[in-house]
Amino acid sequence: MSQQPFYLCGTTASGKTSLALALARETGGEIVNGDAFQVYRGLEILSAAPTAEEQACCPHHLFGFRDLDEPMDAAKYAALAGEVIADILERGKRPIVVGGSGLYLKFLTHGIAEAPGGDPVIRAELDALPVEEVLRRLQELDPEEAARQNQQNHRHLSRALEICLITGGKASDLRRNFEDPKKITNLRGIALSWPREILSERITQRTAQMLADGAIEEVAGLPADAQTVRQAIGVKEIEAFLTGSMTRDECEERIAISTRQYAKRQRNWFRREEWLKSIDGSLATEARVRLCLEV
């Protein structure tokens, strides 16, 4: 069996971290983070990052290495992860990429389009505009892309417009030049999945645990300008609790709800990744490890 990266995906609270540890132990592998928020130092509790003890079990990469105010994006992540994976392979070990951030993993597994990175100045400008205006401007510069995007998705329209403004070309051309991701083969990985009700209950419990473990203090210490990090589920809820506009129970419930909604989006994303084999999260650890090894 040739050593190649193994992708361990799944929704939040599906048990990726513990399965990854078991798998690493079994195969002598090294764990590579595939989660957009576990890259930050200072967000360990809210992002459910592996604990220090867990990280001591085997080599871990790309966890907690970014400052809270350092913006991150999928392309930067994919570049970094690509290097780490190459290095692990060179040392004859097996990389186990663990995470639930669909876009980050997609960039890593399927490549990055030839497009410019985000420009904070342009973004600030576009953010201030109403969607209709962003759409109108994109329709002028790149009608094809404007038609392709959801006409009410400010983020997506702004990104397309941003590409046009920076390159002076068309976002739709870049899109066309990007290889069809479906051509990429030879990927191996699994998606841990649970019945809806059980996952919902796991989320309830983990949310309570997070708050008990110090998530509130963690959020209280976040810098105000840490824009990317402030998008994390739980930040606005905990801040509402801290300022007294929400009770602690409401806060906990709202976080659990947002987390369940997020899990649904993740499930959608991973379901479309046909190369991922679905594994029942409720199986015994040994059984799950065995199934992973068969992939």
Next chain:
RNA sequence: GGCUCAUUAGCUCAGUUGGUAGAGCAGCGGAUUGAAAAUCCGCGUGUCCUUGGUUCGAAUCCGAGAUGAGCCA
């Protein structure tokens, strides 16, 4: 015990002069190539508490009952 007010979707509530009902949240389905734990799209049949009545027609008006809240005893 008496009076008043409430009772409509899982929850909080709208419902105009009677024409068999609709918002937010939740839930469900979906999109997604440099902010992605983000952002966005689609989905609303429910004994209108029950029961008698008035009416061509009742969530809506009248009577009785049930449950809850408040006030007076």
